[in-house]
Amino acid sequence: MKTAITEMFGIEHPIIQGGMHYVGFAELAAAVSNAGGLGVITGLTQRTPDLLAKEIARCRDMTDRPFGVNLTFLPTFTAPPYPEYIAAIREGGVKVVETAGRSPEQYMPALKAGGIKVIHKCTSVRHSLKAEAIGCDAVSVDGFECGGHPGEDDMPNMILLPRAAEELKIPFVASGGMADARSLVAALAMGAAGMNMGTRFIATKEAPVHENVKNALLKATELDTRLVMRGLRNTERVLNNKGVEQLLEIEREKGRALKIDDIHDQVAGVYPKVMIDGDMDAGAWSCGMVAGLIHDIPTVKELIDRIMADAERIIRQRLTGFLDGVEHRPTVRVIA
Numbered sequence: 001m002k003t004a005i006t007e008m009f010g011i012e013h014p015i016i017q018g019g020m021h022y023v024g025f026a027e028l029a030a031a032v033s034n035a036g037g038l039g040v041i042t043g044l045t046q047r048t049p050d051l052l053a054k055e056i057a058r059c060r061d062m063t064d065r066p067f068g069v070n071l072t073f074l075p076t077f078t079a080p081p082y083p084e085y086i087a088a089i090r091e092g093g094v095k096v097v098e099t100a101g102r103s104p105e106q107y108m109p110a111l112k113a114g115g116i117k118v119i120h121k122c123t124s125v126r127h128s129l130k131a132e133a134i135g136c137d138a139v140s141v142d143g144f145e146c147g148g149h150p151g152e153d154d155m156p157n158m159i160l161l162p163r164a165a166e167e168l169k170i171p172f173v174a175s176g177g178m179a180d181a182r183s184l185v186a187a188l189a190m191g192a193a194g195m196n197m198g199t200r201f202i203a204t205k206e207a208p209v210h211e212n213v214k215n216a217l218l219k220a221t222e223l224d225t226r227l228v229m230r231g232l233r234n235t236e237r238v239l240n241n242k243g244v245e246q247l248l249e250i251e252r253e254k255g256r257a258l259k260i261d262d263i264h265d266q267v268a269g270v271y272p273k274v275m276i277d278g279d280m281d282a283g284a285w286s287c288g289m290v291a292g293l294i295h296d297i298p299t300v301k302e303l304i305d306r307i308m309a310d311a312e313r314i315i316r317q318r319l320t321g322f323l324d325g326v327e328h329r330p331t332v333r334v335i336a
């Protein structure tokens with residue numbers, strides 16, 4: 001399949017793996033790139049720019065295909081040295097950066113001077129237009145369904161994607177709630193040139209996380225995520241667990257007086273506990289509603305091959321079948 005995104009990034013399939021804290025290590029990024037998508041290393045999971053440089057080198061040893069690095073500009077307890085991270089990305093020869101959170105405007109000259117294509121992840125049309133105006137090459141349009149930070153507009157992809165298509169000149173991928181061929185074909189129909197998946201890629205053999213995390217995703221339904229930190233205007237969609245229930249209780253008690261320090265224990269340092277130790281009640285970790293569509297743990301290649309084969313079947317048989325007056329049932333296998 002050829003789209004503006006496959007052409008822009010030099011990849012075979014229009015599927016991107018979004019940066020994921022403590023998930024987007026070289027193993028997953030390389031597996032996605034080797035399967036024909038665009039794998040992405042999560043920059044800030046590497047505690048220093050030097051460690052990021054090593055992770056990039058490790059990924060390069062595992063794949064000779066393009067891969068990217070995610071740089072997230074979110075409120076954190078201590079601000080990371082972004083210019084040094086960008087230097088590590090440039091020196092590592094990485095040509096795609098996925099930015100997210102605040103606008104990457106101040107870092108665009110450094111990224112562009114490195115010949116880097118920037119895909120900014122945004123949750124609204126106005127932020128997407130701003131990304132276009134500051135010279136981003138593409139946008140990842142992230143709907144309310146998404147795992148992680150859906151913003152404060154609560155706009156689901158069924159509206160957000162066609163609205164983005166109405167306004168944007170640069171290509172965009174659909175992000176949030178994407179799981180399979182149905183997601184990809186629907187995203188293409190709504191004007192996207194591909195899709196970005198987060199949560200779905202965690203439930204793969206290569207995702208370097210504790211088995212408890214993968215099993216939790218198999219067990220979870222679309223009803224099992226919660227929105228936390230709304231009162232701080234830093235909303236995050238997370239998988240419910242005991243730590244999250246405590247967090248929500250504190251939020252209810254404190255009301256408008258809530259401060260980030262009140263929930264420090266439920267949000268800080270949670271990722272290694274969940275992703276490495278498999279402590280599933282540790283607190284808030286990002287997870288999309290798409291958990292309800294995850295029913296197996298394939299290899300990344302099996303997942304991507306299945307998506308592309310099913311997408312072709314949906315387009316050639318189901319959709320053209322409607323035009324030809326032939327009745328077709330959904331053809332997507334949900335169990336491998």
Ligand SMILES: Cc1cc2nc3c(=O)[nH]c(=O)nc-3n(C[C@H](O)[C@H](O)[C@H](O)COP(=O)(O)O)c2cc1C
Pocket residue numbers: 017018019020021023042070071072099100101121142145146147148149175176177178196197198199200285286287288289290
């Ligand atoms: C466990 C997890 C960690 C994430 N960490 C980050 C991150 O550090 N930076 C970022 O830009 N997005 C992060 N995301 C968001 C993903 O890149 C992606 O935009 C999102 O998962 C898409 O929604 P989906 O989960 O429905 O596919 C994370 C998502 C998950 C599930």
